[in-house]
Amino acid sequence: xxxxxxxxxxxxxxxxxxxxxxxxxxxxxxxxxxxxxxxxxxxxxxxxxxxxxxxxxxxxxxxxxxxxxxxxxxxxxxxxxxxxxxxxxxxxxxxxxxxxxxxxxxxxxxxxxxxxxxxxxxxxxxxxxxxxxxxxxxxxxxxxxxxxxxxxxxxxxxxxxxxxxxxxxxxxxxxxxxxxxxxxxxxxxxxxxxxxxxxxxxxxxxxxxxxxxxxxxxxxxxxxxxxxxxxxxxxxxxxxxxxxxxxxx
Amino acid sequence: xxxxxxxxxxxxxxxxxxxxxxxxxxxxxxxxxxxxxxxxxxxxxxxxxxxxxxxxxxxxxxxxxxxxxxxxxxxxxxxxxxxxxxxxxxxxxxxxxxxxxxxxxxxxxxxxxxxxxxxxxxxxxxxxxxxxxxxxxxxxxxxxxxxxxxxxxxxxxxxxxxxxxxxxxxxxxxxxxxxxxxxxxxxxxxxxxxxxxxxxxxxxxxxxxxxxxxxxxxxxxxxxxxxxxxxxxxxxxxxxxxxxxxxxxxxxxxxxxxxxxxxxxxxxxxxxxxxxxxxxxxxxxxxxxxxxxxxxxxxxxxxxxxxxxxxxxxxxxxxxxxxxxxxxxxxxxxxxxxxxxxxxxxxxxxxxxxxxxxxxxxxxxxxxxxxxxxxxxxxxxxxxxxxxxxxxxxx
Numbered sequence: 001x002x003x004x005x006x007x008x009x010x011x012x013x014x015x016x017x018x019x020x021x022x023x024x025x026x027x028x029x030x031x032x033x034x035x036x037x038x039x040x041x042x043x044x045x046x047x048x049x050x051x052x053x054x055x056x057x058x059x060x061x062x063x064x065x066x067x068x069x070x071x072x073x074x075x076x077x078x079x080x081x082x083x084x085x086x087x088x089x090x091x092x093x094x095x096x097x098x099x100x101x102x103x104x105x106x107x108x109x110x111x112x113x114x115x116x117x118x119x120x121x122x123x124x125x126x127x128x129x130x131x132x133x134x135x136x137x138x139x140x141x142x143x144x145x146x147x148x149x150x151x152x153x154x155x156x157x158x159x160x161x162x163x164x165x166x167x168x169x170x171x172x173x174x175x176x177x178x179x180x181x182x183x184x185x186x187x188x189x190x191x192x193x194x195x196x197x198x199x200x201x202x203x204x205x206x207x208x209x210x211x212x213x214x215x216x217x218x219x220x221x222x223x224x225x226x227x228x229x230x231x232x233x234x235x236x237x238x239x240x241x242x243x244x245x246x247x248x249x
Numbered sequence: 250x251x252x253x254x255x256x257x258x259x260x261x262x263x264x265x266x267x268x269x270x271x272x273x274x275x276x277x278x279x280x281x282x283x284x285x286x287x288x289x290x291x292x293x294x295x296x297x298x299x300x301x302x303x304x305x306x307x308x309x310x311x312x313x314x315x316x317x318x319x320x321x322x323x324x325x326x327x328x329x330x331x332x333x334x335x336x337x338x339x340x341x342x343x344x345x346x347x348x349x350x351x352x353x354x355x356x357x358x359x360x361x362x363x364x365x366x367x368x369x370x371x372x373x374x375x376x377x378x379x380x381x382x383x384x385x386x387x388x389x390x391x392x393x394x395x396x397x398x399x400x401x402x403x404x405x406x407x408x409x410x411x412x413x414x415x416x417x418x419x420x421x422x423x424x425x426x427x428x429x430x431x432x433x434x435x436x437x438x439x440x441x442x443x444x445x446x447x448x449x450x451x452x453x454x455x456x457x458x459x460x461x462x463x464x465x466x467x468x469x470x471x472x473x474x475x476x477x478x479x480x481x482x483x484x485x486x487x488x489x490x491x492x493x494x495x496x497x498x499x500x501x502x503x504x505x506x507x508x509x510x511x512x513x514x515x516x517x518x519x520x521x522x523x524x525x526x527x528x529x530x531x532x533x534x535x536x537x538x539x540x541x542x543x544x545x546x547x548x549x550x551x552x553x554x555x556x557x558x559x560x561x562x563x564x565x566x567x568x569x570x571x572x573x574x575x576x577x578x579x580x581x582x583x584x585x586x587x588x589x590x591x592x593x594x595x596x597x598x599x600x601x602x603x604x605x606x607x608x609x610x611x612x613x614x615x616x617x618x619x620x621x622x623x624x625x626x627x628x629x630x631x632x633x634x635x636x637x638x639x640x641x642x643x644x
Contacts (some may be wrong), residue, residue, distance in 0.1 A: 043579065052487045082487040088480035092266050097259075104255045105488040131264075149484070 005030040005065055005188045006051065006157060012059035013046050022212035023060070028157075033051040033179065033189045035203030037196070039243050043212040045085060051190070052082045055138060064157060078107075081155030083147050085162045085192075091135035095126055095145050099132060099152055107155035113152070120148040123181075125174055140171030146177060148213045157188045172234050176202060196236040206235075210243045252490055256498025260472070260507050272508070278461045278514050283521075288315065296322045297375040299383065300345040302333050307353025309390055314348075316386045337369055344368040344376030355633035356394045362387070370486045384553065454579035455604030457532075458514050459597050462507050462540050463572055467565035469503035469548020473639070474558045496549075496639050500632065503545030504538070506621050518608070532614040533607045539624035540600045546631035553638035572597045 006028040013021040021043045031033055038044050044099040049055040051062045053073040061068050067075040089098055096117055103113030121127045124144035129137070134145055162177065164172040179189060179202060193199055199206055200220050208216040208223070216223055216238075223238045225232040264270050299317050303310050315581055318325045328336070333345035347365040355362045366380045400418040409417075476482035486496060511534060519530050548565060555561035575582070576597020582588045592598040603617035614621070 049483075054483050054486050077487060077489050080487060082484060084480055084484060086480045088484040089477065090263060090481065092263060097262070101255070101259050102484070102488065105252060105490045107489045153488070237268075237506055 003030045004028070005032075006190070007063045008047070008051065008060070008082065008240065009062070009179065010060035011047060011050055011057050011062065012089040013043075013050060013055065014055055018223050021050070022056075024209070024212070024214050025060075026207050026214060026217055028188060028190060029190055029204075031183060031186055032204045033183055033191055033202055034191045035199040035206040036190060036209065037194075037199055037206055037239060038192075038209035042243075044209055045161055046159050047209070050080075052080060053077055053160055061234040078153075079156045080159065081153055082159045083150035083161065083163050087142050087146050089134050089142060089145055089149070092133060094131050094133055095121060095137070095148075096130040098145060099149055102149045103152040108152065111221070116152050116154070117148075120151045123151065124148045125179055140167035143167050143171060144174065147178065151182070155187070157190070158182065160189060160191045162192055162194065164193065164195065172198075196234065196239055200235045208239060208242055215242050250364070252494045253501055253636060254496035257501035260499070261509065264468070264506050264509075274461065274464060274468070274510055275513055278457065278510065279517060280456060297379050298326055298330055298334070298342075299379045300326050300333055300342050302328055302330050302345055302347040304330065304350045305348045305352035309353035309356045309394065310348045312390055313352075313383075313387060314553060316390065317383065317545075318543045320382055320386070323379070333367065337367055341527075341619030344379060346380070353472065356391055357398070359398060362391065390525035396624070397434050400622055420557050432454060450575070452581070452605050453579075454518050455601045455608060456573075456576075456597070458511065458537070458604060459540060459576070459600045460573045460578050461510055461514060462537065462600075463544055463569045463597065464567050465503060465507035465510065465541065466544045466548040467552065467562060468506055469499070469545050470551035470555065470561040470565040471558055472499050472502065472549075473552040474555055478558065493636075496636055499552075500549060500635075503548055504541045507545060508534075508538060511541065515608075517596050528613075533604055535614055536600070536603050536617065536621065536624075538605060539621055539628070540596070542628040543624045545597055545633065546628045546635055549635035550631050550638060553635050577601055596624070596627060 004027045008024060008026050011021050011024045024043070024047060026035075032215075036044050036047065046055065050057045051064070051069065053069050053076050056070065061070050062076075063069075064076045064079055067079070070075050086226045090101070093101075099120060100110075103116050104110065108116060110121035118127070118130070121130050124147055126141060126144055126148070131142065134142060137145065143163060143165075147160070150158060152162075163179075164175055167175075176198070179191070183189060186219045191199070191203060203220065205217065205219050206223060207214055216226070218226075220235055224233040224235065227233055227238055227241050258273055264274075269632060302319065303314060314325055314327065317323060328345065330347065333347070334344070335343060336342040345367045347367060349363060349365060352362055352364075364383060366376075366383070368376055396418050400414055429531075474481065476485070486492075515530055515537065517532055519526075545570065551564045551568065552561055555564060572595045575588070575591050576595035577583075577592050578597060578601065579590075583590035599620040603614075603620040606612035606616060607614060
């Protein structure tokens with residue numbers, strides 16, 4: 001657990017002169033669930049996109065298991081799985097077809113991809129709906145398919161960008177349990193959310209971002225200790241204390 | 250290496266399950282073909298009117314008119330020359346067959362004769378068929394006159410019984426049919442229409458096929474914006490898929506979709522309209538593959554440059570309409586010089602010329618090397634531009 005698996009070093013990104021990520025550095029340990037919190041527009045998704053090789057940083061670098069996202073993006077992609085904030089599915093096709101296709105794109109053969117799809121649909125509790133078109137699924141089921149796709153290559157590092165947005169408590173709980181089970185199997189997870197109780201319950205360590213900068217890093221207990229007795233303070237109070245109560249959008 | 254193929258197969262699967270796309274690209278052309286079949290191919294009995302101007306009035310001219318009247322499905326309407334010219338000017342008729350003065354005398358003397366066909370444009374399908382019938386009837390009459398002359402000059406005054414003379418004359422008619430000594434020609438006056446004299450339907454069918462292949466530009470142009478809209482583009486870029494593989498997959502998918510259309514439409518044309526034969530079917534498919542590659546690559550250029558689905562759609566629709574209209578799908582672009590020149594900047598002109606020749610003109614793929622080269626050249630050039638633009642847009 002103490003072995004560094006991902007190291008973000010002085011990451012910077014601006015869009016048309018607007019700074020989205022402003023010299024951000026942190027590291028994630030192997031088998032850790034690391035939470036990245038922040039208000040809307042704080043720079044969380046931009047940071048994930050840079051770590052996931054989608055967006056080239058203007059400055060800095062990210063090392064994933066010793067591979068640079070700038071110089072060895074191909075190697076980094078072999079290690080990561082990304083569950084994006086927005087659903088990224090082909091709604092007209094079945095859950096199985098979606099998973100098999102992304103499995104093939106992740107380098108699995110046809111047979112392997114079908115096997116992995118079956119395992120992952122079982123993991124997210126959708127094995128009985130494998131041959132139904134995704135368009136017919138509820139929001140929670142689509143979220144679970146979205147998660148299952150990101151697991152197709154059995155990644156060593158999983159990016160989960162707000163995976164529980166807009167779903168019922170049952171589906172959310174199922175996703176929690178899935179993430180914990182994956183960590184138990186040795187997966188490292190970067191998790192972003194707006195639900196503070198989720199982060200408190202799930203994450204080993206947390207980083208809070210605001211205005212493109214990292215303003216706090218630590219375990220939930222360490223962060224709570226910054227404003228009071230950890231047993232009496234909620235993570236939401238810490239968050240509001242650090243980022244303010246002003247509306248962001 | 251297999252990822253582009255997986256992408257192409259996946260896209261074809263998405264295309265097949267999307268009823269809107271299927272209706273747009275397969276059911277509509279099939280409906281159009283069915284309509285055309287009803288208009289051009291459903292009734293095998295010819296019905297038409299021969300507008301005849303008899304400036305001769307002699308026995309051969311009367312016999313000519315009488316024979317035309319006996320042709321099944323053909324009505325003969327005798328007109329004066331002025332009346333025919335006025336009707337042609339009003340476009341109320343498209344052809345008039347003029348029997349020139351001295352027609353009967355020239356035939357009787359064994360001299361060459363000419364029928365004049367006055368026409369508007371190409372004369373239409375009916376006019377071309379009537380002209381063809383008229384030529385055939387005139388040749389037959391000329392053969393009979395030739396045989397009777399021969400019989401009269403060689404047997405008259407001899408002791409040969411009349412039935413034997415008649416029998417010899419009949420044999421001479423058959424001989425004259427095969428090897429006419431009297432030259433009968435049809436002279437076309439007015440706009441000459443297409444040089445090869447093909448029927449409108451022969452050009453319309455390849456035109457419709459190319460038009461629907463062109464619609465593949467719209468589908469191809471949307472693949473990137475659609476992936477972006479669905480969020481799957483970014484997800485794909487976090488897999489082991491390279492940009493080149495993604496690009497190649499999208500190109501193959503566009504070609505595969507267009508070829509699916511081509512196979513269905515050509516098979517339909519072959520089976521229902523009896524256009525071409527098995528050999529021409531496969532040669533037309535081979536040429537359609539080049540057209541599909543060209544339009545698929547152009548679609549990717551538009552798709553790589555467009556930021557929204559609407560931009561991609563409108564750019565593709567404008568491109569397709571320009572190519573379809575000025576490429577000669579619905580009219581003969583060689584009718585005026587300006588259109589003729591303009592049509593040569595469209596892909597459709599070359600594609601329709603080649604497919605028409607292959608399916609109806611008795612020609613082969615090899616006869617259309619220039620057109621094939623143009624399709625391949627456009628495909629390569631568009632792919633190069635699209636690949637460059639693709640990298641800029643995707644990142």
